Amino acid sequence: HTHTHTTDGPAIVMLSTRRGDMGMDMDPGGLGLGALAPGAAGTAVTDGAGAVPDVRETSLLLTPATQGKGSVYGYGSPDNQTPERRRGSRVEDADMQDADKSSLASSGYNLTNTIIGAGILAIPFGFSLIGYVSGAILLCICVAVADYSIWLLLTSSNATGSRTYEGIAFAAFHRKGVVAVSACILLLNFGATTAYFIILGDVLPELVESVAGDDFLSSDWDRAWCSGMVAMVFLLPMAMLRQVTTLWFNSLLSLVCITAFVLTLIVTVASGREHADPGDNGRGNANAFVWNVDFFRAFSLFAFAFTCHSTVFPIYLELREPTRERMMIPVHVSMTFCFVLYAMVGVAGYVDYSDTKDGVQGDVLVNLQQSETGVISSIVRLAYAISITSTFPLALPPMRQALSALAFGGEHPTKWPLGRHIVTNTLFLGLSYVLALYVPVLDFIFGLVGATAGVTITYVLPPLLALKLCPQRFRWSRHWARVVLVVIGVVAGASSTVVTIIDFVEDDD
Numbered sequence: 094h095t096h097t098h099t100t101d102g103p104a105i106v107m108l109s110t111r112r113g114d115m116g117m118d119m120d121p122g123g124l125g126l127g128a129l130a131p132g133a134a135g136t137a138v139t140d141g142a143g144a145v146p147d148v149r150e151t152s153l154l155l156t157p158a159t160q161g162k163g164s165v166y167g168y169g170s171p172d173n174q175t176p177e178r179r180r181g182s183r184v185e186d187a188d189m190q191d192a193d194k195s196s197l198a199s200s201g202y203n204l205t206n207t208i209i210g211a212g213i214l215a216i217p218f219g220f221s222l223i224g225y226v227s228g229a230i231l232l233c234i235c236v237a238v239a240d241y242s243i244w245l246l247l248t249s250s251n252a253t254g255s256r257t258y259e260g261i262a263f264a265a266f267h268r269k270g271v272v273a274v275s276a277c278i279l280l281l282n283f284g285a286t287t288a289y290f291i292i293l294g295d296v297l298p299e300l301v302e303s304v305a306g307d308d309f310l311s312s313d314w315d316r317a318w319c320s321g322m323v324a325m326v327f328l329l330p331m332a333m334l335r336q337v338t339t340l341w342f343n344s345l346l347s348l349v350c351i352t353a354f355v356l357t358l359i360v361t362v363a364s365g366r367e368h369a370d371p372g373d374n375g376r377g378n379a380n381a382f383v384w385n386v387d388f389f390r391a392f393s394l395f396a397f398a399f400t401c402h403s404t405v406f407p408i409y410l411e412l413r414e415p416t417r418e419r420m421m422i423p424v425h426v427s428m429t430f431c432f433v434l435y436a437m438v439g440v441a442g443y444v445d446y447s448d449t450k451d452g453v454q455g456d457v458l459v460n461l462q463q464s465e466t467g468v469i470s471s472i473v474r475l476a477y478a479i480s481i482t483s484t485f486p487l488a489l490p491p492m493r494q495a496l497s498a499l500a501f502g503g504e505h506p507t508k509w510p511l512g513r514h515i516v517t518n519t520l521f522l523g524l525s526y527v528l529a530l531y532v533p534v535l536d537f538i539f540g541l542v543g544a545t546a547g548v549t550i551t552y553v554l555p556p557l558l559a560l561k562l563c564p565q566r567f568r569w570s571r572h573w574a575r576v577v578l579v580v581i582g583v584v585a586g587a588s589s590t591v592v593t594i595i596d597f598v599e600d601d602d
Contacts, residue, residue, distance in 0.1 A: 194413040201423030203408050204401065208431045209351060211288055211481070212398040212543075214456050215536045216435050217442025219394040221453035222387035224380045225440045231388070232395050232439065236432040238578065239399035242555035243424050245575065246402060247409070247417040249558045256410060258403050259498075262554070265561040271498060273554065277546040278403060279495035282488045283525065284542030289481045289488075290529030291538065292456060293320045296474040299462050303471065317530055323482055324526055331486040332518040335507050350476035355438055357461065357473055362445040379447040386592055390540055393589035397543025398435060399428070402550050455536025492521055537597045544589035552582025 195203070220228035250256060253264040262270030294316035301319060409420050438457075446453045446460040454460050458477060461470050493506035496517065506514070532538065556575035563572070 195408070195411040196413060197419065197422050200408050200412050200420070201426045203411070204405070204423055204427040205430055207401045207404040207408075208399060208427060209434065211285070211292060212394070212539055213351065213354075213435065213438055214292070214458055215394050215539045216398060216439040217446065217457045217460075218453050218455045218536050219391040220439040220443040221379075221447060222383065222391045223385075224383040225443055226381040227383065227388075228391060228439055228443070229436050231391060232432060232435055235392070235395040235399055236428050239396075239401075239551055240424060240428045241574075242551050242578070243402060243405055244417070244421060245555040245559040246405060247420060249555070249562045250406070250409075251417060252562045256406050258406065261558050261562070265558045270558075273549070274403075275495040275498040277550045277554075279492055279499070280546040281400065281542060281550070282492045282495070283521070284538055284546070285488050286485060286492075286521065286525040287528045287532075288535055288538050289485050290320050290324075290526050291533050291535045292458065292481055293323055293478060294529060294533055295456050295459050295535070296462065296478050297323070300471065300474060300478065316533060320526065320529065324522060327482050328485050329519070329522060332489050332522055333515065334486065335514065350473065350480050353473045353476060354458075354461075355434065355441075357470070358438060358441040358445060358457075362441045379444045387596070389544075389585065389589040389592040390536075390596060392585055393540040393544035393547070393593055394536065395435075395543075396551060396589075397539050397547040399431065400543070400547045400551050402555070455534055455539075489518060489521055493517060532597075534597065534600075537593060540593040541590065544586050544593055548582050548586035548589070552586065553579055556582075 222228075223231065246258070246261065249261045249265075253261055255261050255264055259271050259274050262274045264270075266273070297319035298315035301315075405420075405424075408423075409415050412420055412423075442457045442460070443453055446457070446464060449460060449464050451463070458474060462474055490506065493509075493514075497504055497506055497509075501509075509517075556578040560572060560575050560579075569576075
């Protein structure tokens with residue numbers, strides 16, 4: 094079976110060797126560039142609610158009752174299972190020890206690709222809001238918190254025996270916890286699909302006009318026509334697939350796209366050449382520190398860029414000898430690598446395009462096509478367009494699963510009636526398309542989703558779950574960091590949401 098896990102970009106491809114129902118897993122990312130490392134065969138089975146369940150929980154999904162109803166729920170406590178089920182699960186778990194598992198290196202590769210995604214396009218704009226030095230400091234804080242919150246999730250997983258984000262939330266807060274996680278996953282993936290349409294609208298008109306001529310498209314309808322044609326011809330038919338499978342080539346293409354994008358920025362800033370649309374202040378207009386309320390906007394963008402927490406457990410179960418300590422090794426490496434890459438892109442993009450006429454844009458691809466000429470710029474934009482077109486449908490199964498958990502009693506989306514399946518996918522696609530047309534601002538979408546769902550998934554829920562599920566008696570000296578993280582997450586998330594909305598309204602006026 095093939096399983097995919099998405100964040101803010103192409104999905105991880107996981108080839109399952111375990112018997113069971115096929116499900117689609119997710120991130121929100123997000124939105125992340127994901128590819129299974131060559132030779133790293135997976136063994137995870139999704140529970141349909143957005144994560145891979147514990148081996149012990151998987152038996153709940155395969156009972157006659159749940160098979161007949163097509164339930165996506167598998168996030169129960171191990172205590173709810175009969176001794177026979179637990180013994181059967183242990184036998185299955187022992188049999189899987191000989192199956193192919195991921196090494197630390199391939200696990201780090203998978204996790205890195207779930208983190209990096211379309212969110213990287215807004216990183217230079219975040220640096221432009223607060224300066225390149227303060228931006229690097231804030232980025233460092235965000236990556237440290239994201240790393241720590243994954244450790245908290247793994248700690249809660251050890252305390253409950255659950256191997257899904259939803260399972261941990263259910264153990265702590267029952268149905269309310271599952272609703273909170275599912276709502277965040279739905280919002281993250283809806284933000285991702287909207288961002289995909291925005292990026293298509295940013296890059297396609299220029300490419301079409303370069304081939305068909307400047308008079309081919311009306312300036313008032315270029316975004317709508319280009320993204321609409323892609324939606325009708327490619328996205329809508331692929332969205333109707335009940336079970337979406339993909340090849341590692343999609344992820345490889347996205348990695349090539351990111352590499353070309355980063356190299357283009359670095360080469361351009363190192364060359365020191367003038368842009369096609371220079372501003373009045375000339376080169377060297379970038380600031381090291383900028384202290385204002387835009388700090389919260391930058392925070393929401395950076396928080397979104399490191400959101401990968403719902404894909405941690407699928408990768409965790411793929412790991413040989415999965416323990417918290419071993420899993421944290423690829424987590425540390427991946428977070429460090431992404432921090433370095435984001436810092437390079439942020440500083441290079443900010444310094445390079447701060448002297449342009451319109452400054453650093455929320456989607457740095459807009460700067461690329463306005464300021465750079467030549468084949469490299471066109472190749473980067475075309476690669477992004479192809480990558481997003483092939484990735485877009487992979488964000489829909491997680492949304493269907495989250496919606497099912499919220500509105501349809503956990504019925505597995507592959508068991509939905511045909512009418513519901515068609516209407517739901519059409520609505521997801523249509524709403525994303527319309528929102529992208531009326532709010533074609535990439536940094537606003539990423540900022541709003543990052544300040545709400547991203548902060549909740551990364552900053553608020555992990556420490557709350559650890560506090561609730563920790564077996565030890567509460568002691569301030571032991572748990573102060575978790576309490577502080579919850580408070581910071583709530584305050585920073587609320588502030589970032591308000592500032593992002595106010596700035597968008599003011600800019601629109």
